[in-house]
Structure formats: C-alpha cells, structure tokens
Amino acid sequence: MFCLxxxxxxxxxxxxxxxxxxxxxxxxxxxxxxxxPPEGEGIHPREASRHHAxxxxxxxxxxxxxxxxxxxxxxxxxYAAGPGLGPCLRIGAVVARSLSxxxxxxxxxxxxxxxxxxxxxxxxxxxxxxxxxxxxxxTMILAFLGKRWRVFGETLDITLGQLLDQIGRHAGFxxxxxxxxxxxASKSSNYEPLPYVVKxxxxxxxGLFSATxxxxxxxxxxxxxxxxxxxxxxxxxxxxxxxxxxxxxxxxVVGGVAANKRLSEILQSICKRHDCKFFVSPKEYSGDCGxxxxxxxxxxxxxxxxxxxxxxxxxxxxxxxxxxxxx
Amino acid sequence: MKKGAExxxxxxxxxxxxxxxxIRKRKEYRNEILxxxxxxxxxxxxxxxxxxVKSFGVTAPLVYFVDQNKFEIYLQFVSGExxxxxxxxxxxxxxxxxxxxxxILHKNGIMHGDVTTSNFILTSxxxxxxxxxxxxxxEKVEDHAIDLRLFKEVLNSAHVAIVNSAWSSFLKGxxxxxxxxxxEKVISQVLxxxxxxxxxxxx
Numbered sequence: 200m201f202c203l204x205x206x207x208x209x210x211x212x213x214x215x216x217x218x219x220x221x222x223x224x225x226x227x228x229x230x231x232x233x234x235x236p237p238e239g240e241g242i243h244p245r246e247a248s249r250h251h252a253x254x255x256x257x258x259x260x261x262x263x264x265x266x267x268x269x270x271x272x273x274x275x276x277x278y279a280a281g282p283g284l285g286p287c288l289r290i291g292a293v294v295a296r297s298l299s300x301x302x303x304x305x306x307x308x309x310x311x312x313x314x315x316x317x318x319x320x321x322x323x324x325x326x327x328x329x330x331x332x333x334x335x336x337x338t339m340i341l342a343f344l345g346k347r348w349r350v351f352g353e354t355l356d357i358t359l360g361q362l363l364d365q366i367g368r369h370a371g372f373x374x375x376x377x378x379x380x381x382x383x384a385s386k387s388s389n390y391e392p393l394p395y396v397v398k399x400x401x402x403x404x405x406g407l408f409s410a411t412x413x414x415x416x417x418x419x420x421x422x423x424x425x426x427x428x429x430x431x432x433x434x435x436x437x438x439x440x441x442x443x444x445x446x447x448x449x450x451x452v453v454g455g456v457a458a459n460k461r462l463s464e465i466l467q468s469i470c471k472r473h474d475c476k477f478f479v480s481p482k483e484y485s486g487d488c489g490x491x492x493x494x495x496x497x498x499x500x501x502x503x504x505x506x507x508x509x510x511x512x513x514x515x516x517x518x519x520x521x522x523x524x525x526x
Numbered sequence: 527m528k529k530g531a532e533x534x535x536x537x538x539x540x541x542x543x544x545x546x547x548x549i550r551k552r553k554e555y556r557n558e559i560l561x562x563x564x565x566x567x568x569x570x571x572x573x574x575x576x577x578x579v580k581s582f583g584v585t586a587p588l589v590y591f592v593d594q595n596k597f598e599i600y601l602q603f604v605s606g607e608x609x610x611x612x613x614x615x616x617x618x619x620x621x622x623x624x625x626x627x628x629x630i631l632h633k634n635g636i637m638h639g640d641v642t643t644s645n646f647i648l649t650s651x652x653x654x655x656x657x658x659x660x661x662x663x664x665e666k667v668e669d670h671a672i673d674l675r676l677f678k679e680v681l682n683s684a685h686v687a688i689v690n691s692a693w694s695s696f697l698k699g700x701x702x703x704x705x706x707x708x709x710e711k712v713i714s715q716v717l718x719x720x721x722x723x724x725x726x727x728x729x
Contacts, residue, residue, distance in 0.1 A: 282725040337724060342683070349683035355672075356722060390559045399640045399660065399676035428557040435555060439531035444610075444644055444684065465555040473529065516725040520682075 200274045201227075202500070203262070203298070204493025207291030208283025208311045209335060210234045210242050210375070212251040214262035215489030216273075219497040224321050227266035229490045230258050238373045241364065248286035255294050262489070273304050275505060277496025280308030281514035282336060288513035296511055305505025307496040308512070312337055312519040314491030316348065319453035319480035321494055328478060329447040331438055331466070332519075334454030334487075335360035335375065338434070339519070340400065340441045350520050351441040352400030359456050362404045362430060366411050370419055381459050384427045387420035393429040400440050402433045427461055435465045442473045451478040457485040498526045532568070532659055540590045540600045548572075550597040550659075565597045568659040573599055575636065575658035582634045584627055585654050606649035610642070614688045617643065621692045623653045625699025628673060632712075633704055637662050637669045641677040643684065671715035674700070678716065 200220075206213040215229035234250040236242055263270065278295035281288060292308075299306035315337075316330050329351070330341045338354040357365070360377065367376020391414045396403040411426045442450065450470050456462060463479055470477040484490060502525040527546075528535045536547040550565040552558075573592045580586060588602035609620050624646055631638055638645075639660030647654045662669065677696060681689045701709040 339724075344683070345686050347686075349686065350679065351683050352679075353723065355719065358724065390557050392559070392563070395560065395564060397660070398672050399642065400679065401676065428560060432553075432556045432560060435553075436531065443529065443531045444642065468555040518723075518725045 200497060200500070201266075201268050201272055202493045202496045203273050203276045204309075204314075204489040204491070204496055205276070205278040205291040205295050206311070206314075206487055206489045206492045207251050207287050208279045208281070208487060209287060210236075210247055211487040212254055212258055212287075212290070213487065213489035214258050215493045216262060216266040216268055217490060217493040217497060224494055224497065226490050227268065228262045228264075229484075229488050230262040230265065231488060232258050235373055239368055239371045241368060241374050242284065244284040244286045247284065248290050251287055251290040255290060259294065270298065270302055273298075273302070275305045275307060275496055275500050277307040277309045277492050277499075278511075279311040279314065279492050280512065281311065281517035283311060283513075283515065285513065285515045288515065292511060292513050296508060299505075299511075300508060305500065306508070306511055307499050308506055308510075309492050309495040309499070310517055310519060310522050311487075311492070312339075313348070313522055313524075314495045315453040315480075316341070316451075317498060318484060318488075318491040318494050319451050319478070322480055322484060323451060323478035325449050325451045325476075325478045327447065328449035328451035329438070329441055329445055329475075331434070331450070331452045331457075332454045333359045333434070333452065333456035333462070335364060337454060337519075338402070338404075340437055341519070342441070342445050342447060343524070346524050347522065348519050348524070351445065352402070352437045355398065355401050355403045356405040357408065359404065359430060359434065360454070362408055363426075363456070365408060366422070366426060369412055370415060375455065377456060377459060380423045380427065381461065383420045384423040384461065387418070387424035389418075389421045389424065390428060391417060391421055391425040393425050395429055395433055397433050397436050400437055400444075402437050404430065404433075407433075427459075431459075431462050431465050434462070435469055438466065439469050439473070442469070442475060447475065449476045449478065451480070453480045453485060455486040458482045502526045537603070538600070543590070544603040545590055546587065546601040546603050548599045548601060566594065569594060569597045569599060571661060572658045575661040576601075579631060579634075579636060579655075579658070582630060584630055585652050586658070587654065587656065604647050604649060604654050606647040606654065608644050609646040609648055609653075610644040610684065612648065614685070616648070617685060618688055618691050618695050620646070620648060620653060621695040622699035624677070625696040625701075626703050627653065627655050628677075628696075629700045629703025632670045632673070635663055635665045637664050637673050639673070641673045642680045667711055667715045668719075671712050671719055674712060675716045675719050
C-alpha cells in the first residue's frame with residue numbers, strides 16, 4: 200500500500216510516500232521545504248502559510264518523482280489536521296482534499312504528535328516504550344494504556360522547543376534555534392545558577408526563560424550552557440519519575456529537540472540506571488516531516504475507512520491524549 | 527531495595543531498629559553545581575517537613591537521622607502496600623483518606639509537591655504519606671491546586687478504569703478538611719492550570 204502524507208503544522212511543508220507491506224513500512228521519499236523567518240523573529244503564521252502554498256506543488260511533484268509513484272497509484276492520502284498553526288494546517292488540508300476528491304483517494308486527517316511517536320516506533324523497533332515527545336509544540340511524557348496515549352508528565356507552560364527558540368530569538372538568531380544553542384553551549388562549561396522547577400511529574404519553563412534572559416550579559420555561551428543543563432536535567436528528572444512509576448523497559452525520545460546530543464546523552468544515562476532500553480528517532484526524522492503523517496495514515500487505514508470530505512477539518516488545538524487508537 | 531527517580535532506597539538498621547536509608551546519589555548526567563544544590567535542598571527539606579507535618583497529626587515515617595554531607599536520611603521502616611498496587615476497589619476507598627491527608631497539609635500551609643499513588647503506604651490500620659523532597663511551605667491557591675492537578679494526572683494515566691470515582695472520593699475527603707468554599711477555589715484553579723496546558727482549549 201502507498202500512502203502520501205502531508206505535513207504543514209508549523210514551519211515545515213513536507214510530502215512523503217511510505218509503502219506498507221504487512222506490518223513494516225519503507226519510506227520511498229520525504230521532501231521538505233522549511234520556512235525561515237528573518238533573524239530574531241518567530242514564525243509568522245501568514246507568511247509561513249504563504250510559503251507552504253507557494254512551495255506545495257513543487258514539493259508534491261518532487262515527492263512523487265523520487266518515490267517513482269504516480270498519483271493514481273496512491274492508496275490513500277493523509278494530512279496533519281492538528282495541532283498546529285491554523286493558516287499552515289489549512290494548506291496541507293487543501294492539498295489533501297484536492298487530491299482525494301479529484302482522484303477519488305481515501306483521505307485521513309492525522310494527529311501530528313501521534314505521527315512523531317508512531318514513526319519513531321517504526322524506525323527504531325521499540326514495542327511498548329515510555330515516550331518523551333519534545334518539540335516546538337510539545338513537551339510530554341507518555342505511555343500507551345487502554346487505547347490511548349496517556350500523559351504521565353508534561354510542561355505546565357511553554358515547551359522545551361519554545362524555550363530554546365525564544366532564547367535564541369532574543370539573542371538574534373532565526374527560528375528554529377536549537378542547533379545554534381547546542382553549538383554555543385558546547386563551548387562553555389561555566390554553570391550559572393538558574394531556577395529548576397519540577398512539580399511532581401511536570402515541569403515549568405517560564406521562570407527559567409526569564410532568568411536565562413537575565414544572564415545573557417554574562418556571555419551567550421555560558422547562558423546557553425546553563426540553560427541546556429538546567430532544562431534538560433528537569434526533563435531528565437521527570438522522565439526518571441515516569442520510568443520508576445510505570446516500570447517500562449523501553450524508552451523512546453522523539454520530536455525536533457530529540458536531535459540534541461546533550462539531551463540524548465542525559466536520557467541515555469538515565470535509561471542505563473533504570474535498566475531500560477534507549478531509543479531515539481534518527482536525526483533526519485526527528486523533526487517535522489511527511490513520513491510521520493503518512494505512517495499514521497497507513498496504520499489507521501488498517502482499521503477504519505477514510506474520512507468523508509465534509510469531515511476533513513483542521514484542529515489547531517488537538518491534544519494527543521484525546522485520540523482513540525484502534526490499531 | 528529500590529531505585530527511585532530521585533533517590534536510592536536501602537533496607538538497613540539504625541540503632542537496632544529496622545530502618546529505611548534514603549540516599550540522594552550524585553546524578554552523573556546533572557551538572558555538579560546544580561546537582562549538589564538540588565540534593566542538599568531536598569534532603570534538608572524532606573527531614574524538616576516530615577518533622578513539621580507530624581506536629582499536626584499527619585502520619586509520615588519517623589526521621590531517625592540525617593547526614594547532610596552524604597545526602598542521607600534514615601527513616602522508620604513501615605510495612606504495608608503502596609496504594610498504587612492495591613485493588614481498584616480499595617484504591618477508590620483510600621482516595622478519600624488521601625484527600626484528607628492532603629487537606630490537612632494544605633490547611634497548615636504545606637504543599638506536598640509529589641502526590642502520587644506510589645507515595646502512600648496502606649498499613650493494617652493507617653495510611654502513611656511518604657517523600658517530602660518536593661514539599662514546600664505555601665498558602666497559595668495555585669500551589670495547592672498543583673498538588674491536586676498532579677494527583678488527577680496520575681489517576682488519568684495510571685488508574686484509568688477508576689479515574690472518576692477515585693477523583694470524587696479524593697475531593698470528598700479533601701473538602702471535609704479544607705471546607706467547601708476553599709475546595710471550590712482550589713478546584714477552579716486546577717481547571718485554570720489545565721487550560722494553560724498545551725492545546726488544552728479549542729480556539
């Protein structure tokens with residue numbers, strides 16, 4: 200089975216085709232165009248959606264070409280229906296609806312966060328992991344139980360990705376700033392005290408954000424280093440709590456921030472202590488991509504029929520723990 | 527005996543008595559300055575808070591000895607079962623008692639900071655509360671609401687089948703202690719916190 204997945208929740212517009220045989224999937228193509236805001240600024244939803252609209256035809260045809268699949272050979276189309284920025288989401292949905300109605304292909308609206316997890320599981324082979332989802336939109340610790348992904352801990356305010364991006368923007372970089380911050384942090388080992396806020400299984404980053412801004416005058420490298428050490432240790436502690444509470448023997452980290460080496464290092468050391476297998480989604484697929492949407496489409500199609508065209512909305516706020524998993 | 531998230535737990539004796547040794551070990555992954563700060567703070571806080579809550583009748587394990595430099599606490603050994611591992615029926619019933627204990631703490635201006643079903647032990651005659659490492663002295667509605675929200679989150683993730691009845695049982699016990707007007711205030715703050723969560727409200 201071939202599925203075209205369309206991702207357009209935030210800065211990335213991406214199309215990907217995955218072929219599913221039995222239970223295994225193979226990514227045939229995954230083409231992305233990323234909207235880059237001017238330095239020091241964040242994503243402007245209107246500008247990002249314009250970027251997506253302008254680039255969608257090229258991304259789509261390149262994706263089909265690379266996969267060597269014709270539109271008429273597609274068995275289904277899936278698109279990220281949320282959560283994300285409304286104007287951006289609508290572009291992906293329009294492309295999906297157009298293909299579906301013109302070529303009569305079943306269409307599946309898919310939860311973007313679920314895509315991160317399922318693609319991570321598919322690529323790493325993790326079976327029943329505790330999952331840490333860390334990206335610009337999410338900071339959540341999840342485990343699967345009774346048809347749903349249950350939240351064991353999460354951020355009470357901003358996400359880890361937002362924290363890094365906002366500090367980066369404050370320092371004048373263009374979003375996403377994770378890589379830049381990681382690079383600067385690796386040049387320092389000078390720790391300045393910052394607030395460390397773990398509330399039970401949850402974390403709160405807003406105070407850390409303000410405090411980090413205040414120490415930037417002491418040197419950007421020191422600030423980035425101290426920020427990473429504090430924020431990642433908080434996440435680490437929340438993960439440790441969830442691991443010891445659930446007793447899971449596998450751990451998987453997915454999402455854009457999963458690409459950070461220091462975070463991986465910390466999580467790996469935690470897994471070792473808890474006798475737990477560590478999985479991280481490969482760097483090229485940890486960030487937003489069409490593959491994550493395509494794969495969930497394929498999984499869902501094994502249990503339910505495509506959505507009716509009048510039900511192919513987008514949902515800017517769509518929490519992962521409200522999605523019922525049938526497969 | 528057990529590797530917890532925060533500390534390792536050993537069964538030992540202290541002056542001839544069966545005792546629990548709780549060591550907050552150095553975490554290799556954590557920056558040393560940060561790590562020492564956290565371990566010192568929590569070790570002292572835990573010992574202080576346990577003695578304090580005893581003064582208003584909350585049953586927590588006795589503190590036998592604290593070694594601040596080694597980040598060690600010797601605690602009374604309590605035999606019983608973690609509430610997390612009890613049968614659903616018993617958990618629902620016990621939640622009312624948990625609510626009462628949390629109510630007493632809040633009424634006396636203390637938030638526990640880690641209200642989960644694995645931090646309560648049910649013995650033959652008593653319910654005992656553990657782990658005050660994240661406890662804080664605070665009268666704020668927001669802080670008290672955080673305790674309640676965490677417990678709700680735990681029920682929602684680890685005790686899905688009984689979440690509604692366990693939650694209302696908890697609130698019943700909590701209300702009995704703090705009074706209904708304070709209870710309503712805290713519950714509405716819990717909803718506020720949930721609304722702040724990512725993607726929680728539909729725009």
